[in-house]
Amino acid sequence: MLPVRNDNPAFTITRASHVVMSVTDLAKSRDFYRDVVGLVVTEETDNTVYLRGLEEAAHHSLVLEEAPEAKAVAIGLRVRTDDDITAAEKHFADAGIPFQRLERDHQGPTLRFRDPVGTMMELTSSMDVVERKYQSFNEFRAGFPQRIDHYQVATYDVQTATDFWSGLGMRLSEYTTTQDSDDELWGAWLEVKGNTHDLVFANGRGPRLHHFAYAVPDGSCLLHAADVAGALGAGNEIDRGPGRHGLSNALFLYLRDPDQHRVELFNCHYQFIDLEVPPIKWDITDPRRAQLWGMPASKRWFFEASEFPGEEVHEPLLKTTPETLESYLGLH
Structure with missing residues (x-):
């Protein structure tokens, strides 16, 4: 049956934000997303690569983490403000939904939880701001x-x-x-x-x-x-x-x-x-x-x-x- 939308939810979700994927060969995956897909590499560490789209001012929308097994670690949604993170914590606690407050590099307050069908989710309210590349036409790649x-x-x-x-x-x-x-x-x-x-x-x-x-x-x-x-x-x-x-x-x-x-x-x-x-x-x-x-x-x-x-x-x-x-x- 069709759902009934809640017009006054406990907190405000604004958009799809970021996805975290574990990969078995970090360099090979970085090259794929940079050269074949066309994403911008924002930052690299020994075991993590952060990428974003050309018009994105957020530090990342794709996080690649090197690991022994390839998994979908979590998919992320943005909420409007830090107050929405606090409201989400209260809502999940009241609803009996387990959650965890995380410290994620380049992200503001972040919650991780599983929805009722087991989807691993992250909510965050902000990210470090970087330069948009949407008029850097000389840097456009692939798609x-x-x-x-x-x-x-x-x-x-x-x-x-x-x-x-x-x-x-x-x-x-x-x-x-x-x-x-x-x-x-x-x-x-x-x-x-x-x-x-x-x-x-x-x-x-x-x-x-x-x-x-x-x-x-x-x-x-x-x-x-x-x-x-x-x-x-x-x-x-x-x-x-x-x-x-x-x-x-x-x-x-x-x-x-x-x-x-x-x-x-x-x-x-x-x-x-x-x-x-x-x-x-x-x-x-x-x-x-x-x-x-x-x-x-x-x-x-x-x-x-x-x-x-x-x-x-x-x-x-x-x-x-x-x-x-x-x-x-x-x-x-």
């Missing part, structure tokens, strides 16, 4: 990524995840369900910043991070990123696209990094600001929701994702067999 925009999480229980985040003020912009009923949510696109999504939950084995996404200036950037990937020997790591989703109307290109974490470059989603506008409903059987043109995604796009550390992965409550590229072509 020209401007800013981090959203995350998609595979979850075993879309309804529970959607209800929780709607209770914290997120608004449903689009969703997938069965044709005649809203009783089963298969996917939910949730936003706080006025476009189609900051946080997406899709039915699948989870919790696992399916992808994190950067906005690019236009569709030609996706083609250039694909060409750069091919030129640098990473053409096989193009996971999907270029193409256009029905959901969100976005042009997209998905890439896999050296540890097989998935990053999306995309363009063209629309404003979703006016409160009287209802969410768009997509029938789960309509292939246009995922791909307006072109062939379906491969099995690995549907079934592979990055696990969160220390969190058991559960089978989804809703069972389905998506059409994949392999099934479309009659392959096994």
Whole structure:
């Protein structure tokens, strides 16, 4: 069933902020995100690399931490002020949700917690400010990524995840369900910043991070990123696209990094600001929701994702067999 949005949440979430990924070869991953994706390296230490998009004034939107295993350490959201961090602590304590106050380099007050479906989250209220690169055209690389925009999480229980985040003020912009009923949510696109999504939950084995996404200036950037990937020997790591989703109307290109974490470059989603506008409903059987043109995604796009550390992965409550590229072509 569709969630009821809380218009007066205990604290104010403003946008997708940063993602922390553990990688097994720090230099190789740094080179991938700098040279193939096009991110700016803000700072490097012996075991950590901080990167950001070209127009970002925040110190980082991607943190790479070297570790023995590749994991999605946490995905981050910004809240408006330090007072919102304090309010979040009280809210989680009252709700019985365990949380931890962290000291994170280059971030203001930061909380880490797991949502009810096990997604590892960070909230922070501020970051060190650095120079925007959005007019340093001589430094643009690959896909020209401007800013981090959203995350998609595979979850075993879309309804529970959607209800929780709607209770914290997120608004449903689009969703997938069965044709005649809203009783089963298969996917939910949730936003706080006025476009189609900051946080997406899709039915699948989870919790696992399916992808994190950067906005690019236009569709030609996706083609250039694909060409750069091919030129640098990473053409096989193009996971999907270029193409256009029905959901969100976005042009997209998905890439896999050296540890097989998935990053999306995309363009063209629309404003979703006016409160009287209802969410768009997509029938789960309509292939246009995922791909307006072109062939379906491969099995690995549907079934592979990055696990969160220390969190058991559960089978989804809703069972389905998506059409994949392999099934479309009659392959096994």
